[in-house]
Amino acid sequence: MHKIAIIGLGPRGLSVFDRIIAYARNDTSASPLELYIFDGKEFGPGCHTTDQGSHLLVNTVACQMTQFSDDTVRGGGPLLYGPAFADWLSSKSGSAPDAPAGRVDIDRNGYYSRALFGDYLRWCFDYVKKLAPPHVTIYLHNFSTVEDLEWKGGGWQVSYDGQGYLADFVFLTTGHARKVPTERERELMSKVEAGRMRNPRLQLVLEPYPIRNAVSGVTERDTVAIEGIGLTTFDLLAQLTSARGGAFEPCGKTEPAGRLRYRPSGKEPRILLYARSGLPLTARAANQKGVFGQYKAKFLTLAKVEELRAATPGGQLDFQRQIMPLLLCDMQFAYYFSYLHQRHDRLTALVFSNEFLAADSAAARQTLIDKRVPRRDQLSWEAMVNPVPARALQSRRQYDDWLRGYLWRDVEQALLGNLNSPVKSACDVLRDVRDVIRSAIDFAGLTEESHRWLLGEFLPIMNRLAVGPPKERIQQLLALMDAGVVSADFGPGARGVYDEDAGCFVVRDHWGGSEQANVLVRARASLPGPLEDRSPLMRKMVKRGIVKPFMNGAFHPGGITVDRNMNVVGADSAVQDTLWALGTLVEGCKFYTFVLPRPGANSTTMVDAGRAVGRMMEAIAQRDRQDEALPAMDGPAPALAAGPAAPACAFDAWPQQAGAPLPANDLAAA
Template sequence: MFRGRTVEYRVGSSAPGAAVARGLLDAVGVHRIAVVGSGPRGLSVIERLGARLAAEPRTAKARPVEIYLIDPVEVGCGRVWRSDQPEWFMMNTVADEISAFSGTPDDGPHRAGAGPSFGEWWRATDADHPGPNSYAPRAVYGRYMRFVLSAVRGGLPAGVNLHELRLSVEDLTRTGDGYQLRLSDGSRLSVDRVVLTTGHARPGPSGEQRELAQFASDRPGLRYIQGDSAADMDLDNVSSASTVGILGLGLSFYDVMAAFTLGRGGTFKEDAEGRLTYLPSGAEPMLVAGSRSGMPLPARGRNQKSATDPYRPLLFTVEHVRHRTPGKSPDGPVDFRADVWPWLHAEMNLVYYGTEIRHRHGAGREAEFKAGLAVPAGSPVPDVAAAAQRYGVRDLPPLDLDRLARPFAGRTYDDHAAFECDLLEVLRRDLVEAARGNVESPLKAALDVLRDTRGVIREFVDYSGLEPGSHRDDFLGWYVPRSSFLAAGPPPVRLAQAAALIRAGVLRIVGPGTRFVPDPASGRFRTRSPQVAGSEVTVDTVLDARIPPPDLRRDPSPLTRRLREQGIWTSYVNGTGDQAFDTGGVAVTRSPYHPVTTGRTADTGLYVLGIPTEHTRWFMQAGSSRPGIWSDFVYDADAIAGHALERDGAVRTPAPGPAGTLPGSPCLQGF
């Protein structure tokens, strides 16, 4: 049986929920759960806790449960999705594909396990809703998350309370059979279980970024703005007379672009031909941007898919990959380039050529084409392009991720005007394909396979599923940047806006291979593309529009530092000896994701979910699940909720067994 816990707050604490907590000082048998971080992952755990508790029979003697949701920015949606950020920061997934409820609405009230999708809620609450398959501002999704939290709270049974603490956790220590959290207001909270969903870190600049920051710090007229969520960057103080160098052309670039144009009063209008033009306000600075590719992130295809009909791969399956690794254990690590990529590429080609065959010969011939490639496990990877030729498709360019992600590789330009002309043509063609849609465009349909098969990829990547060198070089070094570039793009309107800004002279893309360097001779920053003659520009502000990758070793937050010092959080290492690859992700067991300590033990009262575990598991930045479909996102939250509510008593931290594993603990397989 659980003993009573003490919730310690200073008298007069301003923490929301503190009065309720003080009233529980002498409660006996109360089970307390803290969820630290209230972004999508934290909210999902709260939602599943609410659903499980509501499903339990509650009696007069039922043990009280106190749940604490803790976030320093906005409880319910966290920092990235906070509801007061400007409306020009947009999502890159259509609203109809997103739900923070683990079940669809029924005849009862909205509550944990039964509630509207984001798209349904948005349509019902906004008279100016733009229609189906629309992209919402991030602030609107933050308000939806707050609605979900309110619905969960309203459906909690008697004896269960949910407290919102707008504070940060600065320390966590073991207290025998529980934990004590030290909060940023000095108060202390004792709990039985802690779920850590702390989201994106804010590491300081390193390498070239540190050099740029130092150069700016010594010169009052210069500024260096560190990479972060654009809503948290200090953009308002950038003068309209400034020339701003933007490092990176990914999703954050589009946010910064919008903030400096729409956020400064500029407007976009369609001309007589339906092409966007930009009307400047005069308050926007000159934007000079660049990246290794020299290409802004391509647009997502117009959505033509049902949110409730997930893609089912025909060729890229676990069975096919596992049966094509001769000489290797069926459950052993694989080589991404040799074993995984050929099947994934074949799946993309299947959709690419199949879509074109449908356009030319009809859906029946497309089905026939695909059926002819449905090979049994153990077969070699089929030559999909050769099969398409038998249907008369010989003129489509091959699907080459390098060519698509680096369209200007190997090209040189005599002047910047020539590069800009080429760039605008590439943007125009991409917008044409995006307008055709993610079902009708062979290219956009094929690139959607990169998104739709993430679950299959995780089967081979998570927990040292790849050989260490292949994990580091082939997967993280080659595949992930290209996949992110081609499959995680912005709404098409953002790319059209970028083209309009280029034509208006407000935005200048420097070219491929862009670097920003200090230039002591001019006292400013200098940038140029080695492939574009005459591309050199000097700027007085450099803004890093790249989100720093998760890395436990570089996370400066007080809580992470204390967890590392105590050996509660360790970095996951793939492999041993000379082949070892330290991923920088928090080492966790398999579901329900307990941290693995320096003693190679699982702290079973703690759970770590989401971005801190990136590279131990893959694609932990996913922020939602589809309506009515339980993806890994929901399964993960539900597994943690179920374990955190167990009534078996003590938190277990067993001694390690042979080879650093825990005997009888399947959750530690892979360590």
């Protein structure tokens, strides 16, 4: 009998569960397994809770999300067939408020509610559970938050609510965590608390999720300043406007198609949006690639990354110098193919593509481009990174005018689609080649300096260009600006501060002006590293030396340390071959762990889960062989494989994150 525990059963835990059942169904030895599953909430949905409002949307089109493996997944173990989200949607009725009843025609390229997606995940859990073979016994512990994990010499003890459960193998898939406030945040919190004596409507929100709770106390008399204009902000806007009875309507025939008008309910607060860049994320274009269509890298290939690594002393790459030029070539390739196809015809685009691929230098490629494309229409990375022209910075009024035009042009491109719009084609490359980008970054693949640059400079730009909200959200933002509900014209470098004398928050704009607010929301979902994670489980694991923060040199990009099999590395640097961690817990050691699996794309989530479970099944088979070889005898059973030998570790014994603080890493999801 082998005992397995999964701690956390959101999408990642579900992938592990799926792999265990798939392997067990194919295990001819039918070695008996006991599976203990723990989650602090219900099984399946994770952060896509089923009780949230239907105005909060998943950020990925329906046809590009699944919980099941397919033939493209390499090294993920046996297949277990199951429906992708869109298939489930068209054949099932969910229990969420906006769930369609019976078999319905669905929009496969539409964005559905997270509650409905959570319902799918809940269904997936039941589906996989029913497929468990008889030699697998499953013990369910939902609404059970695990508080401790301890090595007991012969195995792990998983504890919650004063009860301990022994396991030979443990998977940590605890996902999104809450953050311990920093010293500065605590100071701000106490100042705001003191200020409430004078101004009872003062409110500071540092943890925006669940959104419903975060802004439930806000009324139409309030002014809400929102810091950051990423995905979380679009959730907040929906919560503060359409969820309060406001409605977005088409503008009518006099306005361009896609232009919306906002009809207020009267319950909206006034909303001030500001960000370091002064810019919102760009809109996700209409999907023209179907389920499986993906740009395949021509320049930044896996083989090229390996070649570069082999040729680099020490093996650590410089992203800016070695990876960016190749990535830009791929973006150019996609851009000019789309441009020439739209402006001329497919044949012209194909001929150009051949020439572009054959050109042997950047200068030769530029000559080709100059021959076919006027300067003003050429792709410019610099212009994408910094689209704000000097004239827009002359005054707040001019910035506002420019921003509205910029947002509308973005909507127009998004309406064209991710193949027909040259610029959206180019930006989509950043999503489509993400696995290659990962291969350059994962497991300290970059130099320490380059890793800092990547997270501080490149990541926010990548998120802005490629991982924005559905285009409808930008259309709605424009309508809210037109209706005077939202101001987003604070310009680059705007910041929010607390003015103790005035007893309110102040948003300072680029030009030295300011506006007051009585509510401040920091709109980013936190991704705390292990030392700032509020969960008792993580704090105990750190203290016991079971986990250690991942370091690239003196830089801690976040997350705990795992090896390539996703086995957790302890404080003594020993690999613990009976303990695995997957998902956001390892964000830092791995890159972009918070993305839902995509069908037909050799999803990293599936590969990682399959590899980890495959290793466990090998260990189980090996133990069975050892047991069979042992002569029957009395006495103690043989010890289990190596556990952590690490001593208890004081919290402050870890190297602190060096250098600049991590950038606002608004949760971007593809």
